[in-house]
Amino acid sequence: MNLSSNTPLLSPKIKMADAINQYHSLLTILPRLGIPLGFGEKSIGQLCEEHRVSEALFLLISRVYCQDDYYPTANELQQCPMTDIIQYLITSHKDYLENKLPHIEHHLNTLLEPMDKKYSTLISNFYAEFRKEVEKHFEYEEKVIFPYLRQIISEQEATESATYQKNTFNQQHDDIEDTLNDLSNLLLKYIPAEISPVERVDMLLDMYALSSDIAKHAMMEDRILVPYIQLLESKRHE
Amino acid sequence: MNKIAIAEPSYILRNGLCSLLNELPEVEVIFSTDNLNALYARISALHPDILIINPLLFDYTKRATIRAEFDQLPNLRIIGLITSYIESQHQRQFAGVIELNDDLQRIKSTINQVVNTFQSDSDEPDTDPLSDREKEVLICLSKGLKNNEIADTLNISVHTVITHRKNIVRKTGIKSVAALTVYAILNNLIEEKDII
Numbered sequence: 001m002n003l004s005s006n007t008p009l010l011s012p013k014i015k016m017a018d019a020i021n022q023y024h025s026l027l028t029i030l031p032r033l034g035i036p037l038g039f040g041e042k043s044i045g046q047l048c049e050e051h052r053v054s055e056a057l058f059l060l061i062s063r064v065y066c067q068d069d070y071y072p073t074a075n076e077l078q079q080c081p082m083t084d085i086i087q088y089l090i091t092s093h094k095d096y097l098e099n100k101l102p103h104i105e106h107h108l109n110t111l112l113e114p115m116d117k118k119y120s121t122l123i124s125n126f127y128a129e130f131r132k133e134v135e136k137h138f139e140y141e142e143k144v145i146f147p148y149l150r151q152i153i154s155e156q157e158a159t160e161s162a163t164y165q166k167n168t169f170n171q172q173h174d175d176i177e178d179t180l181n182d183l184s185n186l187l188l189k190y191i192p193a194e195i196s197p198v199e200r201v202d203m204l205l206d207m208y209a210l211s212s213d214i215a216k217h218a219m220m221e222d223r224i225l226v227p228y229i230q231l232l233e234s235k236r237h238e
Numbered sequence: 239m240n241k242i243a244i245a246e247p248s249y250i251l252r253n254g255l256c257s258l259l260n261e262l263p264e265v266e267v268i269f270s271t272d273n274l275n276a277l278y279a280r281i282s283a284l285h286p287d288i289l290i291i292n293p294l295l296f297d298y299t300k301r302a303t304i305r306a307e308f309d310q311l312p313n314l315r316i317i318g319l320i321t322s323y324i325e326s327q328h329q330r331q332f333a334g335v336i337e338l339n340d341d342l343q344r345i346k347s348t349i350n351q352v353v354n355t356f357q358s359d360s361d362e363p364d365t366d367p368l369s370d371r372e373k374e375v376l377i378c379l380s381k382g383l384k385n386n387e388i389a390d391t392l393n394i395s396v397h398t399v400i401t402h403r404k405n406i407v408r409k410t411g412i413k414s415v416a417a418l419t420v421y422a423i424l425n426n427l428i429e430e431k432d433i434i
Contacts, residue, residue, distance in 0.1 A: 069347075118430065122420050129416065182417035185410065190424050 012045030107203035111196040173218035243286035244270040303331035375402040380419040
């Protein structure tokens with residue numbers, strides 16, 4: 001799944017199906033951008049146009065997804081409508097809360113069914129706490145950070161009251177990933193072998209996928225939003 | 239300082255890479271050659287940390303990887319110098335790859351990456367379960383005690399408590415106290431009623 005920075009990456013002319021067959025994780029970004037499946041032989045460019053998705057946005061997001069060492073250039077950042085990235089992040093939050101997490105929850109409940117109540121309650125409580133943390137974090141971004149970003153993007157000027165710290169994103173996503181990781185280790189290593197073996201593998205696979213998606217989500221904020229804001233700020237000082 | 243050996247048939251590439259690498263303070267090229275025989279003859283005596291080798295020099299498609307050729311040097315890390323198209327499945331036998339249009343920055347980060355993974359997996363995998371002392375620290379943690387309180391309870395220094403905590407996290411792969419508490423209860427180290 002990793003490309004070196006020299007390999008010619010996704011371009012508008014590549015067939016969408018080819019891109020996804022090569023980089024499976026792109027599959028998660030399509031619904032968030034409103035591009036449905038069943039696109040036949042169409043290229044990335046054609047599909048972006050058809051569904052009114054900025055090509056620059058699609059490429060920027062997919063590169064973050066497919067290339068671990070990808071940092072966009074100032075030029076690439078400027079070509080991309082930044083408010084669309086914020087919209088993409090908000091849609092991702094919704095996807096986590098409405099689809100991904102409930103899915104994992106469903107697995108977890110089935111998995112814990114045969115366990116002694118004494119233990120299963122413990123794990124469901126741990127999960128419930130995690131879920132609350134995630135919701136709180138998303139809400140903070142959507143109610144505090146994103147509105148502030150929108151404001152400086154539109155007015156290109158920050159109000160004094162808004163405090164924006166570029167480390168905020170990073171730290172909180174690390175916490176979410178750490179907790180997911182803790183939970184996977186508990187399920188992987190410390191629940192007795194006979195408890196829901198099939199369900200457990202499914203659940204772990206889903207959790208690893210979610211964890212890596214959240215890591216990409218964090219990269220998007222750290223490598224796209226933060227540098228873009230810095231770019232705006234440095235321009236303003238000129 | 240990491241000692242590097244290079245095996246690359248092209249004179250231009252070999253010398254070009256040598257002079258590039260010599261710009262990096264953290265590495266030193268100690269040997270370069272255009273053929274495998276010279277490499278095999280010298281490598282044990284030279285003991286490089288890293289070998290940068292062009293896969294075209296050997297039959298890279300065979301099942302046994304290039305790593306197996308250097309069994310006697312378990313700490314040697316091997317980087318592929320990719321100068322023509324080679325399927326990614328064959329590139330995977332290398333700890334990292336350098337490609338023709340990599341710049342110095344990228345070569346540097348490849349080397350760093352390779353050196354760092356080397357440090358973590360050179361150690362024997364740690365398959366020991368938690369020691370009795372670590373279990374005691376874990377029990378205290380689950381009860382909500384702070385580091386200094388744990389130190390007092392177990393009659394050890396705070397520094398030692400921190401070391402035990404690091405080992406617990408390393409062995410279990412679990413970072414948060416909340417999850418460690420679940421671990422402690424699952425393993426019957428404490429009863430649920432003991433937690434505050």
